[in-house]
Amino acid sequence: TAGTNYGEELDYTITGIDAGAGVVAAAERAIEDYDLEDWNVQTSSGAAMTQELTSAIENEEPIIVTGWTPHWKFEAFDLKILDDPENSFGEAESIHTIVREGLSSDMPEAHEMLDNFAWTAEDMDAVMLEIHEGTDEVEAAQNWIDENQDVVDGWTEGIPEVDGDEILLAYVAWDTEIASTNVVALVLESLGYDVSMSSMEANIMFTAVANGDADAMVAAWLPGTHEDYHAQMEDQYEDLGPNLDGEAALGLTVPAYMDIDSIEDLKE
Ligand code: PBE
Numbered sequence: 005t006a007g008t009n010y011g012e013e014l015d016y017t018i019t020g021i022d023a024g025a026g027v028v029a030a031a032e033r034a035i036e037d038y039d040l041e042d043w044n045v046q047t048s049s050g051a052a053m054t055q056e057l058t059s060a061i062e063n064e065e066p067i068i069v070t071g072w073t074p075h076w077k078f079e080a081f082d083l084k085i086l087d088d089p090e091n092s093f094g095e096a097e098s099i100h101t102i103v104r105e106g107l108s109s110d111m112p113e114a115h116e117m118l119d120n121f122a123w124t125a126e127d128m129d130a131v132m133l134e135i136h137e138g139t140d141e142v143e144a145a146q147n148w149i150d151e152n153q154d155v156v157d158g159w160t161e162g163i164p165e166v167d168g169d170e171i172l173l174a175y176v177a178w179d180t181e182i183a184s185t186n187v188v189a190l191v192l193e194s195l196g197y198d199v200s201m202s203s204m205e206a207n208i209m210f211t212a213v214a215n216g217d218a219d220a221m222v223a224a225w226l227p228g229t230h231e232d233y234h235a236q237m238e239d240q241y242e243d244l245g246p247n248l249d250g251e252a253a254l255g256l257t258v259p260a261y262m263d264i265d266s267i268e269d270l271k272e
Contacts, residue, residue, distance in 0.1 A: 014066060018070065037090040038268060173192075174218035
């Protein structure tokens with residue numbers, strides 16, 4: 005194989021995120037698929053991963069992270085996603101909106117807005133990048149709405165306002181989902197809802213919507229990343245389909261200055 009072997013230098017460690025993330029499961033699958041038994045995925049959080057990535061790049065050191073796109077890191081840094089000939093990380097996929105059973109009759113206005121919610125990777129990137137550059141999450145979401153009022157009007161057109169009905173959005177504190185959930189929360193507020201956002205582990209997010217403890221989430225990566233959660237629970241909630249269509253993807257991600265192009269290069 006080509007490229008430098010980074011195993012020893014990296015202590016055979018891939019820098020992961022939270023244990024419940026699909027991208028961590030996919031990295032563990034890659035270790036099997038490519039016979040990388042010396043390697044392990046260190047779990048932490050999305051924020052810890054981006055911090056380690058940032059400091060590695062500041063020091064021009066090697067690092068391998070569990071990456072995904074859309075994500076601001078591709079705007080902020082010169083990165084590459086390692087080739088994955090075994091397809092451990094799956095194909096490009098979509099991000100779906102999922103709501104609890106009964107939402108369509110209990111809160112038809114919210115249901116309609118959530119069903120209408122759809123944007124692009126470029127939109128999501130804009131919100132993420134602004135948050136990364138230091139703007140408060142809610143403010144960054146509001147700025148995007150202000151700049152894209154025509155898009156947002158399309159999500160709310162013809163929907164009557166409500167009078168302070170409470171609605172709970174579940175999410176995981178991944179940068180992508182912090183961006184989308186904040187935007188959706190503000191749009192529901194503009195319709196008169198009293199919106200709460202609650203961040204939790206991925207499995208708890210799916211369970212909360214399945215058992216009705218949360219009203220909705222906009223964070224289901226399908227058909228691949230969250231396949232296991234979805235297969236277990238899809239009969240217990242309503243899948244409203246993609247809010248970001250076919251532009252989401254996972255992969256082992258490294259700084260462009262690293263002398264490596266494929267996951268296969270990690271094998272000694
Ligand atoms: N992510 C972001 C999630 C889905 C959204 C790619 C980190 C995951 O791996 O489960």
